[in-house]
Amino acid sequence: IPHSRTIRCTCIETSTQPVNPKSFKKLEIIPASQSCPRVEIIATMKMNGEKRCLDPESKVIKNLLKAVRKERSKRS
Template sequence: MSLITTVVVLGLLTIYEVASVGGQVGDRCRCIKKEVKPIGRFIAMLEVKPANSQCPEIEIIATLKKGGLMICLDPNALWVRKVLEKKNAVQTT
């Protein structure tokens, strides 16, 4: 019984992770749930995916410093725009 429960729980966690920042499948966006709280100091890397035919929304995916967890960010949040501006300023220098 506990083995079956463990397999089911791991399966559900995998589905949740794919839904949060999963692979793009068909006409779906990768980011379903977006972080709005400021986490700028925990970000190791940013990936910006422009809107396209498969996803009409801009997607910003942050990889965290600890553990490498990938989190989608709300592109309309002021702190996210500031982080993106800072990143662009650093790259052009």
């Protein structure tokens, strides 16, 4: 009988709904590891500090990064 590994993922379910890049104050990307076999992407909302898990496969991340880049070049 193999030892069962303790799995400690932060996200239980992920949201595939679009997230407005202006609505989050932090985006955390946690690569797959021994403690959790999948990549986790956690957005912290500005409004209430709520943390929302996003699907790395969805377009959300791509769009977020694009917006983040755009915002930066706009300001500099």
